[in-house]
Amino acid sequence: MAVDGSGGSSSSGSGSYAVLAEGLQKRYGDKRALDGFDLAVREGTVHGLLGPNGAGKTTAVRILSTLVRLDGGQARVAGLDVARQAREVRARIGLTGQYAAVDEVLTGRQNLEMFGRLFHLGGRRARQRAVELLEQFDLTDAADRGVGKYSGGMRRRLDLAASMILAPAVLFLDEPTTGLDPRSRGEVWESVRALVAGGTTVLLTTQYLDEADKLASHITVIDQGRAIADDTPDGLKDRVGGDRIEVVVAERADIARAVKVVARVSDGEPESDDAELRVHAAVSDRVGALTEVARALQDEGVRVEDIGLRRPSLDDVFLRLTGHRTERQEQEAVAV
Numbered sequence: 001m002a003v004d005g006s007g008g009s010s011s012s013g014s015g016s017y018a019v020l021a022e023g024l025q026k027r028y029g030d031k032r033a034l035d036g037f038d039l040a041v042r043e044g045t046v047h048g049l050l051g052p053n054g055a056g057k058t059t060a061v062r063i064l065s066t067l068v069r070l071d072g073g074q075a076r077v078a079g080l081d082v083a084r085q086a087r088e089v090r091a092r093i094g095l096t097g098q099y100a101a102v103d104e105v106l107t108g109r110q111n112l113e114m115f116g117r118l119f120h121l122g123g124r125r126a127r128q129r130a131v132e133l134l135e136q137f138d139l140t141d142a143a144d145r146g147v148g149k150y151s152g153g154m155r156r157r158l159d160l161a162a163s164m165i166l167a168p169a170v171l172f173l174d175e176p177t178t179g180l181d182p183r184s185r186g187e188v189w190e191s192v193r194a195l196v197a198g199g200t201t202v203l204l205t206t207q208y209l210d211e212a213d214k215l216a217s218h219i220t221v222i223d224q225g226r227a228i229a230d231d232t233p234d235g236l237k238d239r240v241g242g243d244r245i246e247v248v249v250a251e252r253a254d255i256a257r258a259v260k261v262v263a264r265v266s267d268g269e270p271e272s273d274d275a276e277l278r279v280h281a282a283v284s285d286r287v288g289a290l291t292e293v294a295r296a297l298q299d300e301g302v303r304v305e306d307i308g309l310r311r312p313s314l315d316d317v318f319l320r321l322t323g324h325r326t327e328r329q330e331q332e333a334v335a336v
């Protein structure tokens with residue numbers, strides 16, 4: 001078993017890709033969880049797998065980490081075939097699941113030592129590795145506290161540390177920051193960056209465009225079991241239209257005028273939502289657009305409830321790429 005992370009992949013036949021998947025198929029009954037999914041992750045990078053609930057992210061991660069068998073297609077991880085060389089793949093990867101796996105009663109140190117023993121490190125080496133990881137993930141001060149008293153961010157960091165016991169060549173992180181507050185998310189991001197600086201390749205699933213944008217050098221967008229875009233964060237944002245200006249007017253009668261005003265500064269046609277009295281559009285000069293629109297609306301006597309800038313969301317990405325909304329948005333639309 002590779003305990004030193006020496007299980008690289010560059011010489012193993014898949015060039016400089018740590019993960020290479022083609023045409024992955026996975027069915028659960030009638031449901032096609034993956035339906036011809038392709039993915040190429042360059043070695044030494046963070047690659048974001050971005051998609052809404054039910055898109056197939058966890059299924060992809062479970063197949064690539066050999067926990068689930070694929071029904072069709074092929075995948076290589078660290079140069080090895082996930083179907084035919086599952087055991088060898090397992091020796092070279094780490095996995096942090098969507099839900100934290102650490103034990104609440106044990107301390108951080110005890111958790112890591114326990115994982116070390118599970119990976120057959122032997123008592124002394126397990127203790128040593130726990131000390132290294134506690135240091136690396138900035139948990140030394142909290143090492144001997146019960147995990148039940150950790151913050152969400154600390155638990156996630158401990159989870160990351162646990163998946164790093166064997167210094168894997170490829171680490172799968174399934175929604176590592178879902179449910180965390182902004183500060184804890186920032187802490188996890190720092191840990192991920194440190195891992196990659198140490199040579200690990202990371203495949204990170206997320207429902208947050210800003211998270212993929214901050215961490216990943218490449219993003220694959222997944223929808224209904226298929227990759228629908230594969231691009232750099234900047235490339236993706238260019239397609240989606242970058243930052244957006246958003247105006248909420250007080251009266252429906254003013255929507256048309258607001259659209260005209262916003263159109264003067266926007267990239268492309270503004271969109272309006274009559275039910276929410278909202279007009280929004282992509283802009284490149286954020287602050288310039290905001291001041292100009294605010295002034296022009298005032299000059300025109302349009303009463304404004306709210307005006308602001310916002311970063312594109314996953315919902316925006318999906319609307320652009322697929323022409324349809326995410327399920328969550330559909331549900332919200334129905335609920336209104």
Ligand SMILES: Nc1ncnc2c1ncn2[C@@H]1O[C@H](COP(=O)(O)OP(=O)(O)OP(=O)(O)O)[C@@H](O)[C@H]1O
Nearest residue numbers: 028031032033051052053054055056057058059060
């Ligand atoms: N074990 C299973 N049995 C039946 N259906 C499943 C199973 N696992 C996943 N599915 C279905 O496959 C589809 C993809 O699920 P998956 O968990 O991969 O999505 P996800 O992108 O990880 O979503 P989330 O963001 O909610 O975690 C969903 O429709 C899901 O209901």
Ligand SMILES: [Mg+2]
Nearest residue numbers: 057058059098
């Ligand atoms: Mg999932």
